[in-house]
Amino acid sequence: MRVLAVNAGSSSLKLSVVEGAAPVAEVSVPADRGVWERAAVEEALAGLPEVGAVGHRVVHGGREFVAPVRLEAGVVERLRALAGLAPLHQPASLAGIEVVGRALPGVAAVACFDTAFHADLPEEAARYAVPERWWREWGVRRYGFHGLSHAYASRRAVEWTGGERVVVAHLGSGASLSAVLRGRCVDTTMGFTPLEGLVMATRSGTVDPGLVVWLQEWAGLSAGQVREALEERSGLVGLAGTADMREVVERRDAAAVLALGVYVHRLRAGVAAMAAAMGGVDTLVFTGGVGENAAVVRGEAARGLGFLGVEVDPVVNAGVRGEGEVGVPGASVRSLVVRAREDVEIARGVRGVLGG
Incomplete structure (x- = not known):
């Protein structure tokens, strides 16, 4: 299945079509503080090969999202509630989900999380030495980020x-x-x-x-x-x-x-x-x-x-x-x-x- 990978940042929306284990086409749409013109996104997508699914990089999955998840009703709102944990990144990811979803309304979409690779950290590495209540009520722990990059690079290293x-x-x-x-x-x-x-x-x-x-x-x-x-x-x-x-x-x-x-x-x-x-x-x-x-x-x-x-x-x-x-x-x-x-x-x- 050919997949459109969406990496939304504050200054650009990066679109990459991946077939097998390699990208076959890439384009970047300029952004102004995480805001893109729908017409520019639609134009960029029109120049890319047809895809069977879309995958979005989402920086923070919190305690709930520890693996990729299909973007269905309710999921986006739960992701929006995590914006305070990654205020520079989460809003851009959510904006990317919205603008690409409007452009490709019939294509299945999945959120892939930077925090997921670190979700299984040993407890001694994940926990801070702070009051237990902070963990129970507010989820205070070490989440880790850049997980998509770390997962790919570490797997590539083992292969090498x-x-x-x-x-x-x-x-x-x-x-x-x-x-x-x-x-x-x-x-x-x-x-x-x-x-x-x-x-x-x-x-x-x-x-x-x-x-x-x-x-x-x-x-x-x-x-x-x-x-x-x-x-x-x-x-x-x-x-x-x-x-x-x-x-x-x-x-x-x-x-x-x-x-x-x-x-x-x-x-x-x-x-x-x-x-x-x-x-x-x-x-x-x-x-x-x-x-x-x-x-x-x-x-x-x-x-x-x-x-x-x-x-x-x-x-x-x-x-x-x-x-x-x-x-x-x-x-x-x-x-x-x-x-x-x-x-x-x-x-x-x-x-x-x-x-x-």
């Missing part, structure tokens, strides 16, 4: 190397790590929201929760001001004034050097923590826009991970395009660059629900 212990570094505008042991995610860096974990383009990653309280109690900032700063004015843009890793790498000024240093410091520490969750690592995978294209980031990360057995060949690393193995031959940890293919993983989930 056969190693059972995989650390996936999804490094894009958002960034997260996962520890995947024999196909099961046993730890990850993002938590209750996509704000926890690594340094990102505009997001801070993990900060002391006491800082959030202090900023509101003593600095006089509102909850909205703190949230906006941590989500949109932190990370690389907060340290270097730009969210573009290419610019950070190219610049030599103190701010850019610091930004890269902080980014890599957190990345190395996170990889080591993921390896610890599995008792070691067989394969390290870099994926996402930064992971696939920033050889400097891969090289700098590996430079501090030699104690785990990670060794990257600088010449091969600098020359890889698309996918490739960048590790030194014979290194105890295989190091790969894998192209992010959430669309292929979405199509896999759709077929699992609908058959075909």
Whole structure:
């Protein structure tokens, strides 16, 4: 069955037609804060091959949606109730469901969740050390994100190397790590929201929760001001004034050097923590826009991970395009660059629900 994979973001609606295990056509429709013109979407769809089903990337499935689900009456409203857990992403996903659903009203649609891959985290990795009531009443736990990318990249790594212990570094505008042991995610860096974990383009990653309280109690900032700063004015843009890793790498000024240093410091520490969750690592995978294209980031990360057995060949690393193995031959940890293919993983989930 040919599947249309829909990946809705605040700046674009990405449409990819997947046949078998490979995309056969792709197009991107520009968006203004997650809003698309119906005519532009219909025009884009008209230029794509006919499909038998649609799969939508949805960032947050909460506690209820732990596997792909057919989009039927009531499901969208339950997804809308989760928007507060991923305010930068969930509204765009819902807008994509609406606009494509109107354009293709007779085609079955399935929601595929970024949180689902992490739904089976061991309890010790999933739970925060906070009052039990928070879990019971509000579902406070570590959900994890980028699951579609982590699922695809970890499966690709096992096919490539056969190693059972995989650390996936999804490094894009958002960034997260996962520890995947024999196909099961046993730890990850993002938590209750996509704000926890690594340094990102505009997001801070993990900060002391006491800082959030202090900023509101003593600095006089509102909850909205703190949230906006941590989500949109932190990370690389907060340290270097730009969210573009290419610019950070190219610049030599103190701010850019610091930004890269902080980014890599957190990345190395996170990889080591993921390896610890599995008792070691067989394969390290870099994926996402930064992971696939920033050889400097891969090289700098590996430079501090030699104690785990990670060794990257600088010449091969600098020359890889698309996918490739960048590790030194014979290194105890295989190091790969894998192209992010959430669309292929979405199509896999759709077929699992609908058959075909």
